Amino acid sequence: MGQQEKVATSLAGAVTEDISATLALVDAQLERRYPGDPGTRQPVHTVYVPGDVFTADTIRSWGDQALVALDEHAPDAASFAAVLGLSDDLAVPVYERVRAKLQREPIEDLRIDFEDGYGPRPDTEEDEAAARAARLAAQAYENGTAAPYMGIRMKCLEAAVRDRGIRTLDIFLTGLMEAGGLPDGLVLTLPKVTYAEQVTAMVRLLEAFEKARGLEPGRIGFEIQIETSQAILAPDGTATVARMIDAAEGRATGLHYGTFDYSACLGVSAAYQASDHPAADHAKAIMQVAAAGTGVRVSDGSTNVLPVGTTEKVHDAWRLHYGLTRRALARAYYQGWDMHPGHIPTRYAAVFAFYREGFAQAAARLAAYANRVGGDIMDEPATAKALSGYLLRGLDCGALDIGEVARLSGLTRTDLERYAAPRRGDLTVSGQ
DSSP: OOOOOOOOOOSOHHHHHHHHHHTHHHHHHHHHHOOOOOOSOOOSEEEEEETTTOOTTHHHHHHHHHHHHHHHHOOSHHHHHHHHTOOHHHHHHHHHHHHHHHHHOSOSEEEEEOSTTTOOOOHHHHHHHHHHHHHHHHHHHHHTOSOSEEEEEOOOSSTTTHHHHHHHHHHHHHHHHHTTSOOTTEEEEEOSOOSHHHHHHHHHHHHHHHHHHTOOTTOOOEEEEEOSGGGTBOTTSSBHHHHHHHHTTTOEEEEEEOHHHHHHHTTOOGGGOSTTSHHHHHHHHHHHHHHTTTTOEEEOOOOOOOOOSSHHHHHHHHHHHHHHHHHHHHTTOOOEEEOSGGGHHHHHHHHHHHHHTTHHHHHHHHHHHHTTOOOSSOOOHHHHHHHHHHHHHHHHHTSSOHHHHHHHHOOOHHHHHHHHSOOGGGGGSOOO
16 A cells, blocks of 8 residues: 555634534524425325215226226227337336236325315305215225325315315314324315415414324325416515425425416416426426425326227327326426326326336446446436435336346345435535
8 A cells, every 4th residue: 555645634623613503503494494305105196086076986986997998998008009109118018017006006196176176065065075075085094995195175275265175174184083093194285375374374274183183293284286376486586385385384295286277377278278388387397496305295287188088089188198297207297186087097107107118227327326336327326316216116106016126226125215315415425
């Protein structure tokens, strides 16, 4: 070995201490505001069903209807691949996995809707529907037929429907508590949020419920649905949605883009209201930047073009939905909204194709990173985090199996989770 290098410094230790003291508040804010991804599963979609339509067999019915649509309009892998433009090597594994998913877990996230999909009803009718929704949801969790995530979308906190929205939420949550407690997969959606103060009001409302029922503070979280221009841009030119995340005091779990309300708010003609409109891209980009690092996830919206009618019309709607879903995935919007049972075959086809066509390369790159092996791409900790997150998402939804990922990467799921959630300082270190 060569001569030992002489190490010299010029700064006194007090300088470092002073710098650390100066940045103590910033350090605390970084930990509070930007805790990183929670590391839990994110569903690939949200299905919403009106409160009066939801039944005990809704989830199974959606899966069965989707299978019937495949049987009628794409009865085998080759025909389905031809509609969507899947490559030969993806055709069979994607088709088989889609059918298996529809049989095993047709819906990943279900929202029982008491807002636009339900509309204004007599109070007694909505009271009964909310109580019924709680009873059926509790039974579904008890007997194992629930979606991994379930909950309601209440009416918003604007003055005209505020009391009704609060009462419906109270009835639903109370019903769950009376049936045995809040399920782990509970998700609530607050729609048409315009001001951060409405988010604060939702926090106070949930605090009051937790206190009334003896729940741990912070037990109940909620999604914020972005459906108005004011939710993106405040009068002073700042991003309202960033304020909303802060106002949620750690309870916000997601930001969900509302395609049609937002488009209409901007005056976009009905024929052009879609999730790939430039106005939609702008809104979602602001949402994405505001949510980055906060642990709040972003969801795309939906398409209202339903795959119904003749085979030609169904194929056209499938191609549209598949293309929009693939577009969203490429832009890191890993969740979207589906409005019809005929949408879920192409939702899963797009998601499975996205992960299957790239997982071999991702696994190889992560293996090279883990083993300090050089290659044609030099990855850093932040890239390793993205690669492992990609593989974990593929595993969670059923696009990938841990066996094939482990075979190509040499890593266990625990290894993947460790790379997906590195310590904050690790992401600032360049190179391997």
